[in-house]
Amino acid sequence: MSDPAAPVLDDLRSESEELDRLVAELDGTGWSLATPAAGWTVAHQIAHLTWTDTASLLAVTDETAFADLAARALAAPATFVDEGADAGAVLPPDQLLIRWREGRERLQAALRSLPAGARFPWYGPPMSAPSMATARLMETWAHGQDVADALGVRREPTARLRHVAWIGVRARDYAYLVHGEQPPAAPFRVELTGLGGELWAYGPEDAGQRVTGPALDFCLLATQRAHRADLAVRAEGADADRWLDIAQAFAGPAGPGRPAKSGRPAKGA
Incomplete structure (x- = not known):
């Protein structure tokens, strides 16, 4: 086996x-x-x-x-x-x-x-x-x-990002709990664009709320290596939008995250 x-x-x-x-x-x-x-x-x-x-x-x-x-x-x-x-x-x-x-x-x-x-x-x-x-x-x-x-090095993304994306999605409820908030009862649909343009999908297709964007950007968000205002990750629904503010793929206290660089608003579906 x-x-x-x-x-x-x-x-x-x-x-x-x-x-x-x-x-x-x-x-x-x-x-x-x-x-x-x-x-x-x-x-x-x-x-x-x-x-x-x-x-x-x-x-x-x-x-x-x-x-x-x-x-x-x-x-x-x-x-x-x-x-x-x-x-x-x-x-x-x-x-x-x-x-x-x-x-x-x-x-x-x-x-x-x-x-x-x-x-x-x-x-x-x-x-x-x-x-x-x-x-x-x-x-x-x-x-x-x-x-x-x-x-000052740019790393080429690899297929190993699938693991990072998966744990980021799995940690959704933990992100709410570590902020003292009740996780939403319903799952989200998460649709990420993989490195070759393929779809990385998580959650039911008919979910009422969803998150979409490039897989690399989602991984940067979930590991708090970039601010959501600097990333092309988008939410549909108030709960999903909140998740993008607090997402974390790691155990332990909520991190401070990184400041926005772009000057664009941090929120917006």
């Missing part, structure tokens, strides 16, 4: 390797470049991925240790993530790079060794191996975007 986690784990490895190529040859100045995330350098971005891979490995292999980590996160939700990034960012770049590479491979091995259907705790709902791999790919892509922006 084929492993349902294998395809997304393969894509996670490819996504990580693409980001690795961006940072592997940077000098100290490059690692110190500021990224669009306030207060975070390129080193902070890689340190955060390293820290989250470590947390993910604990969730898979040591639930008691992860429960302690999660309790510390709940005790300091506004600072916990930054503290983890700060601790790794002070390392010499070559040491940080080694830690990231080794940590992500340990996580790969742990996830591939799990029996089908196994679940383990996380900061949001419990995870399976495929869902954890998808979440790690989403985060690697998002933080990779910050690194690319800092370096």
Whole structure:
């Protein structure tokens, strides 16, 4: 029987390797470049991925240790993530790079060794191996975007964005709840234009509210890497419009998002 986690784990490895190529040859100045995330350098971005891979490995292999980590996160939700990034960012770049590479491979091995259907705790709902791999790919892509922006590099979108779009759609209700709002009872229709012009569709065709736009733009929105005013994602319906204001594909507190660059109004169906 084929492993349902294998395809997304393969894509996670490819996504990580693409980001690795961006940072592997940077000098100290490059690692110190500021990224669009306030207060975070390129080193902070890689340190955060390293820290989250470590947390993910604990969730898979040591639930008691992860429960302690999660309790510390709940005790300091506004600072916990930054503290983890700060601790790794002070390392010499070559040491940080080694830690990231080794940590992500340990996580790969742990996830591939799990029996089908196994679940383990996380900061949001419990995870399976495929869902954890998808979440790690989403985060690697998002933080990779910050690194690319800092370096002035334009990354070519890949079919791996399907994973990011999927988790963005799946996290709809979580986005409402983390803002203290009740999610809409009815599903939305989400229609995204894929990289080759194909349709990526989620939700019933006859849904009363819908979201449409380029897949890349939706992924940037759901990972809060761009403001909706700068993206070609559109909503039909008041609830769908609200979702575009608060969408987040990641677990944890609602992020501050990014300021609008275009000067266009933030809302509008």
